[in-house]
Amino acid sequence: MLIETILAVLCGIALGTVTGLTPGIHINLVAALILLVSKNLTSFPTEYLAFAILAMSITHVFLDIIPSVFLGAPDANEVLAVLPGHRLLMQGLGYQAVAISALGALSAIIVGILASPLTIVMITKLFEVIKPYIGWILIAASFLLVIKESGSKVAAALIFLFSGVLGLAVFGIETVKEPLFPLLSGLFGISTLLISISQNTKIPQQYVVFPAMPWKEWLKLTPLATIVSSLFSFLPALGPTQATILASSLTRELSAKSFLFLNAGINAVNMLTSILSLYAIEKARNGAIVVMGKLAAMNSDLLIKLLIITAVTAILACGLSLLFARGFANIMQKINYRGLIIGIILFIVVLLPIISGWLGLMVAAVATLVGLLPSVFNTGKNHLMGCLLLPTILYFML
Numbered sequence: 001m002l003i004e005t006i007l008a009v010l011c012g013i014a015l016g017t018v019t020g021l022t023p024g025i026h027i028n029l030v031a032a033l034i035l036l037v038s039k040n041l042t043s044f045p046t047e048y049l050a051f052a053i054l055a056m057s058i059t060h061v062f063l064d065i066i067p068s069v070f071l072g073a074p075d076a077n078e079v080l081a082v083l084p085g086h087r088l089l090m091q092g093l094g095y096q097a098v099a100i101s102a103l104g105a106l107s108a109i110i111v112g113i114l115a116s117p118l119t120i121v122m123i124t125k126l127f128e129v130i131k132p133y134i135g136w137i138l139i140a141a142s143f144l145l146v147i148k149e150s151g152s153k154v155a156a157a158l159i160f161l162f163s164g165v166l167g168l169a170v171f172g173i174e175t176v177k178e179p180l181f182p183l184l185s186g187l188f189g190i191s192t193l194l195i196s197i198s199q200n201t202k203i204p205q206q207y208v209v210f211p212a213m214p215w216k217e218w219l220k221l222t223p224l225a226t227i228v229s230s231l232f233s234f235l236p237a238l239g240p241t242q243a244t245i246l247a248s249s250l251t252r253e254l255s256a257k258s259f260l261f262l263n264a265g266i267n268a269v270n271m272l273t274s275i276l277s278l279y280a281i282e283k284a285r286n287g288a289i290v291v292m293g294k295l296a297a298m299n300s301d302l303l304i305k306l307l308i309i310t311a312v313t314a315i316l317a318c319g320l321s322l323l324f325a326r327g328f329a330n331i332m333q334k335i336n337y338r339g340l341i342i343g344i345i346l347f348i349v350v351l352l353p354i355i356s357g358w359l360g361l362m363v364a365a366v367a368t369l370v371g372l373l374p375s376v377f378n379t380g381k382n383h384l385m386g387c388l389l390l391p392t393i394l395y396f397m398l
Contacts, residue, residue, distance in 0.1 A: 008048040009309055012055025013316060019056065020063025021324065027053075027060045031288040038295060050296035054275070054306055055313045057288045058109075061268050062317035063324065065101040065260075069094050070328045071344050084256030086192065092204045094332065096211040098325035100257045101264035102318045103213070107222045108265030109314045112230070112272045113307050119230050119273060123280040130231065135396030142389050145382065155377035162370055163187060163383070164390025170363050171391055182360040185348050186367025187384045193341045194368070195375055203337045206329035217258055225265030230273050272310060279303050 019027050031053050038046050069085035088097040112119070142160065149156040166187075170179045244263045274289040279298050284290045296302055352360040367387075374381045 004045075004048050005051055005305075005309075008051040009055040009313060012052035012057075013059045013313060013320070015052070016056040016059025016317065017063055017320060017324075020060045021066060027057050027288045030056065031291040035291045035294060046295040047302075050292045051305075051309055053288055053292045053295070054309055057271055057292075058268075058310055058313040059317040059320070061264075061271055062102055062105055062314070062321040065098055065264060066321065066324055066328060069097045069101075069325075070332060071340075084259045087256050088260075089206075090204065092207050093209075093211075094206050095208045095325045095329040096257070097260055098328075099322055100211045100213065101260045102321040102325075103211075104221070104225065104261035104264035105268035106314050106318045107218065107261075108225045108229070109268045109272055109310060111222050111226045112269045113311055115226060115230075116272075116276055116307060119276050120280045122230065123273075123277055126231075131396075135393050138389055138393045138396070142386070142393070145385075149379055149383070151379045152377055155373075156379045156383045159370075159373050159377070159379060159383040160386035161390070162373065162386070164386035166367060166370055167387030167391045168394070170367075170387075173359065173363075175357060176359050176363060177356050178360075179356065179363070182352055182356045182364040183367050183387055185352070186364040186369075187371040187387060188381065189348060190345055190364065190368045191371025191375075192381075193345055194372070197338060197341055203332045206332055208326050208329050211257060213257065213261065217261075221258060221262045222265060225262050226269050229266040229269035268314070275303070275306055275310070 015030055016027070019030060034049055034053060038049050065085070069089055085094075085097045085101075088094060146153055146156045146160060167183065170176060170183050173179070176182065244266050271289070274284040275292075278284040278289055278293045282293075282298070284293060348364075349361070352364055356363070371381070371384060373379075374383065
């Protein structure tokens with residue numbers, strides 16, 4: 001049984017590496033395919049498939065920061081990481097951006113596992129208590145997001161509203177499959193890449209130096225990521241992106257490295273809390289974890305196995321992220337960055353009709369135009385998160 005478990009975890013890590021490094025390939029899609037295949041494996045213990053899905057999901061959390069930093073191609077949970085990650089890349093610190101994210105994710109997972117008994121109690125006791133106030137909490141977070149803008153606050157508010165209305169419109173179009181992909185690709189991916197082309201951006205020499213982070217910052221951000229993500233990740237319509245915005249609003253202005261550390265920690269704990277939610281209330285926010293629950297009956301013994309697999313996978317995935325980040329850092333100066341950007345944009349354009357249908361191309365085009373507004377008005381691109389915040393606020397308030 002131990003050998004089979006190890007092999008399942010290694011297969012999951014391999015799958016998570018592929019999904020993490022390849023923009024557009026989501027773990028939910030791979031998990032759904034595994035579930036489909038499992039129906040033809042009548043004599044095979046599906047528990048091992050659940051282990052593979054879990055290892056894939058945890059590995060994905062660690063690896064998907066790499067294309068966000070080096071290629072400017074984020075997935076839904078890493079859109080906020082593009083902004084500070086790209087800044088560090090332009091300073092020759094792309095490796096540090098990935099490394100600090102990996103450390104944030106690993107630290108938060110360790111603390112999250114240690115706090116899992118308390119989290120389970122919180123999920124079962126506070127689920128209905130917190131829910132009525134989520135809308136007001138997000139309104140406050142959105143307001144803080146605008147008033148903390150160093151540029152034009154009016155422009156920031158308008159960009160928040162424009163992106164929010166766009167989000168409402170896109171989520172209301174039933175014929176657009178996987179609406180987050182064209183929406184976020186346009187707002188944060190293609191728009192950022194187009195600006196890089198227009199400015200004739202050149203990648204500076206990358207320094208493969210391990211990041212230094214003050215212990216006080218480490219000790220402050222790790223529990224913050226764990227607590228905020230645990231509170232948000234089991235509630236409907238909320239995810240790590242909204243949790244990151246709220247958490248960053250509760251503390252003083254964060255440096256790029258601190259923000260990446262916090263964002264990665266929240267993403268990691270979000271995955272862990274989905275497992276605990278599946279155990280505590282038989283509900284999971286993450287699609288891959290939902291599939292995992294269909295392949296293995298959740299009980300206390302299985303939960304302990306899953307937590308052990310989570311810890312082991314996190315350690316291995318952290319090492320893999322550092323290894324791949326070193327490779328990316330070493331080759332970035334040797335390639336034609338302008339050509340790479342054009343290639344990435346074309347790759348996203350090809351993926352759009354495949355993943356979201358032809359209407360996804362139109363959504364991405366409109367989203368790209370909106371995504372250029374912060375550069376025009378010299379405000380932060382974080383206000384574009386109105387595309388998720390405004391629909392979520394209305395979900396809870398109406």
